[in-house]
Amino acid sequence: MFLLLLILSKVLHLLKRSLLSKTPMTDTFLSNEENTEDVAPFEPLSRPNHLENRFRKMKVKLLINKSSGRVLCLEAKEDFTNLVLSFLTLPLGSVIRLLGGHSSMGSLDNLYETVGSSKMKDFFYSTKSKDMLLNPKLPLHFSLDEQLQIKEEDPITHEGRRCADCFRKNMVCSGPWGEKLCFMNPKLPGQEARGGGGFIKKETLLLINDDQTIQPLSPIHGILDLDKLNVLVSNSEEHEIEVGEEKALTLLKASLISRSVLNHAFKERLPSELLLGGIVDNFIFR
Secondary structure, eight states, X not given: OHHHHHHHHXXXXXXXXXXXXXXXXXXXXXXXXXXXXXXXXXXXXXXXXXXXXXXXXXXXXXXXXXXXOOEEEEEEOHHHHHHHHHGGGOOHHHHHHHTTTOOOOTXXXXXXXXXXXXXXXXXXXXXXXXXXXXXXXXXXXXXXXXXXXOOBOOOOOOOEEEOHHHHHHTOOOOSTTOEEEOOOOTTSXXXXXOSOOOSSOSXXXXXXXXXXXXXEOOHHHHHHHHHHTTOOXXXXXXXXXXXXXXHHHHHHHHHHHOSOHHHHHHGGGSOSSOOOSOGGGGTTOO
């Protein structure tokens, strides 16, 4: 049992170092010290060549520190918040594909490139088994109405018919009176199974911070957060931008390796001279 736990601990450590380090094997099996330089430097995302302009742009409101030009947080509707939350569901292989093989996640870019190389083609059972690694799909019902270009697994086609009593007892129903059973999408309650939907209720406004924590939009939270950052309300202002697919991919990449996600994703979009005026009142102090 102890040996099993030891092996599991090493496997988990190898996974962690693969996400963070260029030398995960050395870090896991030979090094006795934890590498403290876990965060890779953020490299801007070069324009992907696979964009198809089908991604619906979303509007967000950034709150800016006028003195430093730093992005403090942003106000987002449910569509953008759903996009950010969906990062938790994306398969690593598809993330690296979306980022053109330049995710900056430790050594995983090297692993992805190796799997796709011609040297490995004779070692896979089939082209489909290889594609499962290079372009894995989302599980059923994990897709969104507004989604980065990752396909969802096809729905199960067979139909099962059981009466309510047999369903509760997990028994096969031999009678002809059973009802049609289907898989329901938890993001679309009460509707027949189909893809899409969202994690967050509609008409919702939330505050997303630079470290990607999310909280309700309210005057109290806004004042407390500005106070923690030693930022005066008078030294802050709102700036509205549109987020398309290219910027969404930059946000995804920043989410993987940065502790200052909003600044790495959006700061370059801000004008050199920020707007004057105290329109921050429309942002969080409603």
